[in-house]
Amino acid sequence: DVSSYSLRSHTCGELRAVHAGEDVTLCGWVQFQRKQLFVTLRDSYGVIQLVLPQDKKHADMKQTLAHLPPESVVCVQGIVQLRPIGEANKAMSTGDVEVAVSKVEMVNKSKSLPFQIRDFFQVNEHLRLKHRYLDLRGSQLQHNLRLRSQVIMKMREVNKHLSSQFRFVDVETPTLFRRTPGGAREFVVPSREKGKFFCLPQSPQQFKQLLMVGGVDRYFQIAKCYRDEDLRQDRQPEFTQVDIEMSFVDQRGVEQLIEELLQHAWPDGKGALTLPFPRMQYKDAMKKYGSDKPDTRFGMKLNDVSDIMRSSGVTVFERLLKDNSGNTIQAINAKQAAPHMKNKDIEKLQDLAKQMMSKGLSILQILPGGEMKGAMAKHISSPCRNALLQELQAEEGDMLLLAGGEHLKTCELLGRIRVECADILETQGVQLRDPDVFNFLWITDFPLFVPKEDGSGLESAHHPFTAPHPDDLDLVYSHPHKVRSQHYDLVLNGNEIAGGSIRIHDAEVQRYILEEVLK
Incomplete structure (x- = not known):
């Protein structure tokens, strides 16, 4: 019972x-009052309407409640009663009842607030963070914290x-450690010895490897991790992860x-999960979605239109394909996007493309009769136009977005454009x-090595201890750039939520990779 060991008898x-x-006792915050007749009381579990007494005997109590500033803390006693016929509020879970107040205790009176705590109020994020104690009272953060708690509790079960x-053995690993080469930047913690420092661990990786070697072959921990990186929507300087390691496993x-x-651990009310989760190879994810963490809830897939554009009449594309056999032209069809895209939205997409690739983005709007509108439209030959319409299943109101260049970079660009398009259209x-759809997806067969940015050789795509795919082991010695890895990520609606890899267990293979491939 959530009201156990509490002054209240029920939640609001x-x-x-x-x-x-x-007869009930409630504790909470004053949300607002109306006409000195009603007060809405809110706690962490909901809201309830209070009815103020109107007789002279309770005039002081009425004045106390009716003039309290919002967010003041009170405890009230009263009798639950049905609302009068026609006055029930079906939008509230407690809308059929109200509490006739008989006693009130003002616990703390609120001062003037920097912002109102209402779901429909848009508050500046800096102001919210400055007054975090108020922001935490909002329904969204209350929901997030309780949902996280529910999931963590189930994880512990x-x-x-x-x-x-x-x-499995639950091992609590240290949070003070020595510096780990590679990976993200680490937070430095001073020690009492002059000139010597600890580092906060990026993950318990080395600790759990020691456990595996030491004979603890199944390890589990809900671990805190720290990375001194720039803030992003899905990347924080400290975070919690469910950490697992196993020996003798595939x-x-x-x-x-x-x-x-x-x-x-899946939260109640979110629908049942169907196992096993679908799988997709890295190369297919990049080919279809331009991302190794694709959101598969919507279409707008990439299409290779290189063959169509090879003799299109568009000089820049024709030359690009002729100059380098590794170049491609990719396109996506944003269905029925044209009526919703404003000039500023198109400029935003163009700017994003120019940041990622100097060639930029070509945009074509489909008009009645299959005609096209856009800077490139007048250069496209009639056969090419018809082939594009057929290949992309384009119709009036659609918007085609094309980009060309080195294959992987072009796919990555249109992958970003795909998500940006979805963001723009949803604001319209x-x-x-669908926020109620949860598409889990395993991404597998990542490349083991990728070219260094300076072109001087290869580096590990994941980390240097990731095992090569068993079918590609011979390629490690002959064509290492073609080797797939046993690295796998779990993606949910466009977000990477888990990942890992099988380690190299052959000392000779590990030595060769470190010395000959990575040098």
Whole structure:
């Protein structure tokens, strides 16, 4: 019972018609008052309407409640009663009842607030962070914190199950360690010895490797990690992760464990998860979505139109394909986007493309009869136009976005443009990504090595201890740039939420990769 060990008898959000006639005690914050007749009281679990007494005997109590500033803290006692006929509020879970107040205790009176705590108020983020204690009272953060707690609690239940049935060992690893070469920048912590420092760990990676070597072959921890990186929407300087390591296991065994872990910890009311999760190779993810963490809730897939554009009449594309066999022309069809895209939106897409590739982005709007509008439209030959319309299944109101260059970079560009288009269209009221749909996807077969930015050789795509794909082991010695890895990521709606890899267990292979490939 959430009201156990508390001054209250009920929460503000739990009262219903079945409670009519009960004497209740409620504690919470004053949300607002109306006409000195009603006060809305809110706590962490919901809101309830209070009815103020109108008789002279309770005049002081009425004045106290009716003139309290918003967010003042009060405890009230009263009788639950049904609202008069026709006055029920179906938009509130407690809208069938109200509480007739008989006693009130003002715990703390609020001062003037820097902003109102309402779901429909847009508040500057800097102001919210400055007054975080107020921001935390809002329904969104309350929901996020409680949902996170629910998931973590279920994870711990899984940990208990893993420990008892599968003999996982929950080990709390240190948060002060020495510097780890490579990876993200680390936070430095001074020590009492002059000139010597600790570092906060980026992950428990080295600790769990020691555990594996030391004979603890199944490890589990809910771990804090720290990375001194620039803030991004999905990247914070400190974060919590469910950390697992296993010996004598293959990739599918790890994936199956993670799937069952998520299935057990999945929040109530979000629908059941279907196992196993679908899988997609890295090369297919880049080819179809231009991203190694694709959001598969909406279409707008990439299409290779190199053959169509090879004799299109568009000189820049024809020359680009002729100059380098590794170049491609990629296109996406933003269905029915043209009526919603303003000039500023198109300029935003163009600016993003120029930041990523000097060639930029070509945009064509489809008009009635298959005609095209755009800077490139007058140069496109009639056969090329017809082939594009057919290949991209384009029709009036669609918007075609084309880019050309080195294959991977071009795919990455249109992958970014694809997501940016979806963002723009959704601000215009076009729903592409259903928030109630959760598309899990395993991305596998990443490249083991990628070219260095300066072109001086190869570097590890993940880390130098990732095992090569067993089918590509011979390529390590002959064509290392073609080798796939046993690195795998779990993606949910365009966000990477988990990842790992099988380690190299052959000392000779590890030595060769470090000395001959990575040098």
